[in-house]
Amino acid sequence: MVSELEFEELSRRAEIDGTAPRVGVIIDRGGQVLLLARHDTGPIKATLKLPGTTVLPREPLAEAVVRGVHEETGLAVTGIRHHVGDFDYLSPDARPVRRLHFAVDVAATEPIRLSVHARYVWAPLDGDLPVTSSIRRILENYRNLVHP
Template sequence: MWCAVWDFEVSPRQSIGETVLEELRARAAADGVALRVGVVVEHNDAVLMLEHEEHVEGRSPLHLPGTVVRPGESLGSAVVRAVREETGLAVVDIVRHLGSFDYLSSAGKPVRREHFAAEVATTGPVRVTNYAEYRWVPLRGELPVTSSIRRILMTYQE
């Protein structure tokens, strides 16, 4: 049996608008911080969270899909790539910006993590790559995440 596999990128809608994405990139460059993105994907009032196999003390066990923005890469492309690489899901729309927070990387470099709400074509199957497993975590109740991510998720719910 023969099966063709197509591997090509589909450009998602950007309801957020390209101007917003470019302004965020320019602000990060002016502030001298490296950029990362985090992505909120919701399904049935729950958010897709990724879990490392080993929990490091003082760090949240659950994370949003995300990635480093590569040199020359647009924020929109980084959002699409983060979700695809970490979950296997395809982003069809980048809906809105949810905010950001700054921190120091493990190497002591300043980083800004910009967060976005995105819609995906389907919510499964989820195929995690860099994580042990995934969970759909209800938005209501206590979320096992850092205070920074909790603030992003509260903004998402507004």
């Protein structure tokens, strides 16, 4: 399980580096991970994403993880097992963001109730996933962590 000290250190590093923290979450169901799809309104097919959210001001990372999973999927987090990795990027308004990724346990993997996404898929970890290269690296880190 991720310790309170590790959460504090991750938050402190993001603050020192001047990045706004976001969380991304890996929910594993027997070797398949939950990926979400945005509503597709343009000619370019959007990639799938992991559930996640923006960390609110003064919100502890663990609370953001629990809140983000519940808001986006309706699932209840019962434990945060691993910090899997992170990456930095620029938001659409050119602000630096750090997306911190955690593997979690949930009470049940169904039913999923989407709030802002068009659909979801349970995708095999060993498949060729339609995700960004950054998310692919996070999923590889996770795969190496739990299936060495």
